[in-house]
Amino acid sequence: MGAERGSELRAEAARVIAAVVGRGASLSTVLPPALAAVAPAERGLLQQLCYGSLRFGLRYRAVLGELMSRPLKARDVDLEALLWVGLHQIDALGMPPHAVVHATVGACRLLGKDWARGLVNGVLRNVLRDSAVLDPERMSDVQARHAHPDWLITQIRHDWPAHWEAILAANNRQAPMTLRVNARHMDRAAYAARLRDDGLESHPAPHTETGLILASPVAVDQLPGFQQGWVSVQDSAAQLAAPLLDAAPGMRVLDACAAPGGKTAHLLERTTDLDLVALDIDSARLQRVQDTLSRLGLTAEIRCADLSMPETWHDGRPFDRILLDAPCSATGVIRRHPDIKLLRRPADITNLAGRQQALLETTWNLLAPDGVLLYATCAVLRAENEAVLSAFLAGHPEAVVEPLVTTWGHLAGAGRQNLPGEDEADGFFYARLRRVSLHR
DSSP: OOHHHHHHHHHHHHHHHHHHHHHOOOHHHHHHHHHHTSOHHHHHHHHHHHHHHHHTHHHHHHHHHHHOSSOOOGGGHHHHHHHHHHHHIIIIIOOOHHHHHHHHHHHHHHTTOGGGHHHHHHHHHHHHHOGGGGOGGGOOOHHHHHTSOHHHHHHHHHHOTTTHHHHHHHHTSOOOOEEEEOTTTOOHHHHHHHHHHTTOOEEEOTTOSSEEEESSOOOGGGSTTTTTTSEEEOOTTGGGHHHHHOOOTTOEEEEETOTTOHHHHHHHHHSSSOEEEEEESOHHHHHHHHHHHHHHTOOOEEEEOOTTOGGGTOOSOOEEEEEEEOOOOOTTOTTTOTTHHHHOOHHHHHHHHHHHHHHHHHHHTTEEEEEEEEEEESOOOTTTTHHHHHHHHHTOTTEEEOOOOOSSSEEETTEEEEOTTGGGOOOEEEEEEEEOOSOO
16 A cells, blocks of 8 residues: 555544544444545555544544643544554554554645644654553553543443453454354354365353354455355344244234344244334335345335334234344444444433333234233443333233343343354343233
8 A cells, every 4th residue: 555545544534433423423424435435445544543443542542632732622633543543553553653644644634734744743653652651451541451431441340340341341342253054054163164275263151052153254255155145144143033032933023123133134034934024214214124135035014113202103903922122222233333432422322211111002902912022222221121011010010021041141121142252243132021921
């Protein structure tokens, strides 16, 4: 990569990060077009720069506070982002120091901040002379040391006093690439053999039926049979949903909040002849459900509608099984979405819990007698999981908790909680409720 191209890549990373930090944009929204605009050979590095810089951004912000005599102006959020990119290259990527400084300083001009070349050069060279400033063990500030916002550290520590440090450490590690083999095409062992034939090592994902964890991530087009529907990318904790719902052939099933469609597809792969409705309010994300099902050769009734308003979409027929993968804080998947640390706010948790409670009430009314509802979130905060279920159960004597008999995770009220990094999986909460008759 030429020097000029290296600077362009750093500038592009800074723009992506600045959109997250300055505008509150989601990384999953702003990064894909940036990746599409660069050469395929450069996409891996651009993604590393963006993910890593956001993952440790709160730590880098504290380091800059020590190294700079005065803080940057609010309008210079792109410059702060560029400095995060520079620090991450020194901190984690092991790049040649002269290349780091040259490419990052060169990016100033591309951002229209030519005046900042000396500042960026000085900061990076100071860090190279004393890299101990990046050592978290020497940081007295808890937010900087753990690279998480103070409020979230406090909440996780309160909810998981014996596990909070392990949760934060897991959030700061890159997640593995986990696959779900399509059982309609072949079993897990057969696909693992195909991977080995292509030079890709894997091992079974614990507690899953068809999951494989790759030794090293690769582009999906390098996966044998991906376009033919042999395999999908899905975290192993997410792969627990379909077996827990335990739908049988002929059942009417609702996958509420279905996008982007991984669990919808798994339900259909696992059980034939389901009458499955995949519902979501976001038409753009719902298109991803359709694309996924088309690639896998599967079909479902896809509806774009507001789950909370069943009068606008429901035909009155009850469902035998409902998967409610409720909107949540996503605090269990921070290792895959590091921007959550910067975008989520304390007030969001209360608002989300209220929304979860409302959606649980709505979907429960759509469940057939003796039907099963599986409540799921990718959150680790008890306010979204145990508290929501506890309040719901207090008002619904016809809702019976079916204990999840398993070896994964931790007992958490009416359900079980897998914590980030445990068994190489994301943080997910599941609770299984059956609707019984009170007049037998």
